[in-house]
Amino acid sequence: MYFCAFNLNCFFAMKTDSFKLRHIGPSEKDLNDMLSTIKADSIDQLIFETVPDDILLKAPLKLDKAMSEQEYSAHIQLLAAKNKVFKTYIGLGYHEASLPAVIQRNILENPGWYTAYTPYQAEIAQGRLEALLNYQTMVCDLTGMELANASLLDESTAAAEAMTMLFAVRSRTQKKENIHKFFVSEEILPQTLSLLKTRAIPLGIELVIGDHTTFDFSTDFYGAILQYPGVSGQVYDYASFVDKAHQSEIKVAVAADILSLVSLKSPGSFDVDVVVGTTQRFGIPLGYGGPHAAYFATREAYKRNIPGRIIGVTQDTNGNRALRMALQTREQHIKRDKATSNICTAQVLLAVMAGMYAVYHGKDGLQYIANKVNSSTDSLANTIESLGYQQLNTVFFDTIRIKADANKIKEIAEAAEVNFFYPDSETVSISLNEATTTVDLNAIISIFAKAAGKENAEIGSINPSTNIPDNLRRNTEFLTNEVFNTYHSETELMRYIKKLERKDLSLNHSMIPLGSCTMKLNAASEMLPLSNPQWGNIHPLVPITQATGYQEVLKKLEDQLTEITGFAATSLQPNSGAQGEFAGLMVIRAYHESRNDHHRNICLIPSSAHGTNPASAVMAGMKVVVTKATEEGNIDIEDLREKAEKYKDNLSALMVTYPSTHGVYESAIKEITQIIHDNGGQVYMDGANMNAQVGLTHPGAIGADVCHLNLHKTFAIPHGGGGPGVGPICVAKQLVPFLPGNPVITTGGDQAITAISAAPWGSALACLISYGYITMLGTEGLKESTEYAILNANYIKERLDGHYSTLYSGERGRAAHEMIVDCRPFKAHGIEVTDIAKRLMDYGFHAPTVSFPVAGTIMIEPTESESKAELDRFCDAMISIRQEIAEATADNPNNVMKNAPHTMAMLTADTWDFPYTREQAAYPLSYVAENKFWPTVRRVDDAYGDRNLICTCAPIEEYMEEV
Structure with missing residues (x-):
């Protein structure tokens, strides 16, 4: 009897502790077949024929030996243990938040959500688009503004975008007279001020930093930005400032704490022009700074100037409600050097989580959280004052400033594993958060009692209290839409998240062959530490x-x-x-x-x-x-x-x-x-x-x-x-x-x-x-990943040869890690590149990159993570589509390409008025039946959505009458 275990070659054939084996898609057997297809004897020959010799590295990278997944898990846990998780009340735009477990498990840790691509192909992204529409609605409701985008990068960069957008929309007179001064309140967050400086200098914007209460409203200014509440924690009534600014044609932006807007008057109610901030405290981990979704809300008048992406409501071919990214002409690949922003990446996953936090808690839940934070802050302020300290803020939401010996407090606080913020040697700033308990409050009090040499005073329970006056208290409704008043049990939210997930095609279903976007494996072992x-x-x-x-x-x-x-x-x-x-x-x-x-x-x-x-x-x-x-x-x-x-x-x-x-x-x-x-x-x-x-x-x-x-x-x-x-x-x-x-x-x-x-x-x-x-x-695995990315691309190129033309190749006929396939000749059949993108959905694939960098083409990048079997499925789909194109005629748009994608509703309808079979529409190749993905809407109408811009989740019927 032959025992494989005693054969050393067999013993080491499949190194199950090698991460490289799990990351790279093709097997050793696949390699030989693929090399045969592309007519290369080895990977080395392929690389020689692809990469110019004069730039090839002569020595391997100097990196540590690769760890196995098990070794890495132990390693990253040891490093995590070196971090000291103190109770932290630093604030400055960052606060500990409680991430609901149902959101953590079903979104943050779910590849159905985290491996999806930007929703350029709307028909297979309706779930994410709905989640982002919820997010925009939440932002509009809380800020009191008309329009919000689907997130920016962080509060400070969002503030910089506000400054530059307001610069771009200056009046003709201001542009003619070169009005370029921008007022910045000294209550702004320090990191925001630094970013404003970065963005202002190259554009010729002059920052003037000062006290908003003494601002002279000179017509030398085009805009201003305020912090609400201020960096000190003080809450100001900005209504008169905004009114005077507008009288001088000065537009006003406000950087607002989103949780405070549950309790405070919305900036929109005092007529500001832009509101920005971060949604980090809506359930997003601090993460040593990010990632967190920033928000940007403004007037509808600026809909063609707002940076980033807006999710809008439109209709599909049948007139049914559908969602899409609206006003895509604002994307930078169109505007290029005429663009006022270079925003490309948003923070979609974090925006989805923050929006779902609002869905889960609803208005009542958010009010409970905000009231608890504000009442806790009020109780803390009163108790510390009873110890003989002076509290400096007259109106506050979650932040108080105590007059005290900062060095003495800091020494005692850090010994007790507590962090405060120390603006100067005589001031201690304390910002409370959702996670702060009465135990935490008493720990804070004990620090100040010890510093004062007094007996400890304790808070027994938090009683509802506030020092926010009526003129600053919120008195307008928010989160009234059904979505924020339905999913408050974990069962209901879990099902809602799953319902949305099923509408999206992600990497856990099939490869996403996007040129330039490199949709490779996001391994679970890499994600777990988050x-x-x-x-x-x-x-x-x-x-x-x-x-x-x-x-x-x-x-x-x-x-x-x-x-x-x-x-x-x-x-x-x-x-x-x-x-x-x-x-x-x-x-x-x-x-x-x-x-x-x-x-x-x-x-x-x-x-x-x-x-x-x-x-x-x-x-x-x-x-x-x-x-x-x-x-x-x-x-x-x-x-x-x-x-x-x-x-x-x-x-x-x-x-x-x-x-x-x-x-x-x-x-x-x-x-x-x-x-x-x-x-x-x-x-x-x-x-x-x-x-x-x-x-x-x-x-x-x-x-x-x-x-x-x-x-x-x-x-x-x-x-x-x-x-x-x-x-x-x-x-x-x-x-x-x-x-x-x-x-x-x-x-x-x-x-x-x-x-x-x-x-x-x-x-x-x-x-x-x-x-x-x-x-x-490690060194070897990284190099092999690159080699297999090149192999996979050239394998697709060879398999599609004769069916499609590759637009560009290297001097020896090889592609790099991606290729551009020319679809322009198909116009003779009445077929556009968009039709190929939509038909691929019926085959279970996301389209490659469409019409970039050459109009009428697709750019395909398979990455190294895809197996030969998956590459073959994609190639089979493309070849089948090529045959469908050949059967199409320009004078008859009623064909399987033009009608794609096909939904389940179409396939199960009583009538079928198409000149091809239901099977051809939904199951064009046998593999599709094994793992069918159903688009939930037919082809969306982009132009209709732009003509009738709706970017919140109010019922569409309310808008149709106005239109």
Whole structure:
């Protein structure tokens, strides 16, 4: 008898403790079959034929040996134990919150929610879209505004977006007279002030910081921003300020604490123009700074200026209610260098959670929480005052300021594992939160009693009380919609979440082959630490000594990314890819200014670049000059050289994507970067396609100076339906001094630019995922992941050959990790690229990237995580669709392509008026029947939704009469 266990080759054939085995899709047997299909003898031959030899790394990356999943689990738990989770009352826009377990288990920990893509294909994203419509409704109700978007990155960046939007909508007179002053209340959060400075300087906006009570309302100003409640905790009545500002044509933004708006008068009721803030305290973990969803609400008059995405109500082909992203012409791939914002990533997963928090609690639940926080604060203030201290705020919601010896209080408090905020040596600031109990209150009181040398006073229970006067108290309704008054038991909410989940196609159903977006596996072992309170309950502004575990992870991740990119240092602060672009350009700007090259402001950008590139350049105060592409899709080197030399005295940077946006490793990349350096510029590399570089080459090898990385692409952070994203920047030696800082916690270089995001390390909690990804793959696994991404792309290319044309290829006929398939010839059959996208839904697939970077094409990227079997299913679907296209005629739109997607309601209707069978519509290939995904609406009507913009979840009947 033969025993496999005694055969060493067999024993080690399947290393079940290898994370690489679980992450990479194709098996060893698949490898041989796939190499045969693409006509290559080995992976090495494929890489030789794909990547230019002069940029290939000559030595492997210097990373630690890969950990198994079990080793990593033990490792990350040990690091978590190094974090000290004190009771923290620092506030400053961050508060401990109670995440309902039903939301944690069914959304945060559910790949059906966290692996979904941005809802560009609305028909298979109706669940997420509904959850986001709930979120927008919640924000509109609480702020008292007419319109809200579906989240931004954090409160501070949202405030900066408000400043720039109001700048863009200045009156003709203000623009003509170049009115560019923006008033900032000294009660603003410090991190917000820092970000306002970052955004204001390149746009020529002059910040004037001062006391809003003495503001002179000069017509030299176009806008103002106030904090509500203020950073001190004081609640001000801003009604007269807003009225006087409007009389002088000054528009007003308010940064408001969302929980306080349950108790306080809504900003909309005193006629402000924009309201921004964070929804973190609606059940979202602190996570050492993020990710958290920011909100942005404004007047409907600004619907075409509001940054980010708006979810709107429309109808499908049958006239049934459907949801979609509205006003998509505001997306940056359309506006490019005319854009006023470079927003690309939102915080969808976090917005969904915050919105569901409001659904679960409803109006009554939120009022209970807000009243409890306010009453607890009132009781605490009275008790501390009874010990002989002076409380400085006259009206407050959750924050009080005590006149006391800050150093003495701090010493006693930290010994008792309590954190307060200390604005100066004579003031202690205390911000309470939803999780604060009477035990916690008495612990706080005991600290002050000990410092005063007095006997402890105790609070027995919290009695309803408030010091908010009637003129500041909320007296308007909110959360009246049915959705906020139905799902208050766990059973009902669990079912509602599941109902929405079933409407969305995510990676737990099938591959999402989006070019440029890299929808790879988000492994459970990478995600699990996010639920650990030792990672989740750390405030971003605690002393560094309390976040030792975080500091080890973040420093190690910075080192890993620095090694992977071939650069000198990394900043994790940018909390989206677009923020990373902006950060990289601002660092380049600071470098030039340090050399007295203030005049260098020309940014060269290839015509094929992603739309956020020119938008980011404009935000950084640069002038965009577009360079041509050749017929092969490469950068036209002679055109680049001509323009670099023409603008050499003012050249700041080149923005380049590598491999190119056309899915090709341009062999002349080192010549391209040298041209820029020879003419005094720096090279920014967009990291969108980094999944084709890791372990094979890197930005340092191609001659770049700075790159951003999409951790939500290459490094396995899930897209979460459109966010969270993380976009760190890695820089060459000369740019290290300018890495971004923070006004409260020291970060960045010794000549740091001001903040890029609110938190010192951006979305630190999400960074754990990428740390796990790199740590478990190691040098070999990372390189193989890149190789298999290239293999999978070329396998699809070969399988589709003869059915579809690939628009661009490398010099030896290979694709990089993605390819562009030309669908323009199908117009002769009356078929558009959108029809292919919709028909793929019937086959159980999300469409590839549509009409980017070339109109009428699809860009396909399979990633390394997909198996040969899944690639074959996708290719079979595409080949079957090609046959359906061949049968279509331009003069008869009643065909299976034009009518896609097909819903269950269509298939089960009594009548069937289509010239093809129900089986062909719903089950075009046999595999579909095994795992059928049903779109819940037919094709949505985009134009109708824009003409009749509805972006809250009020019943559509109420609006139809008005229309």
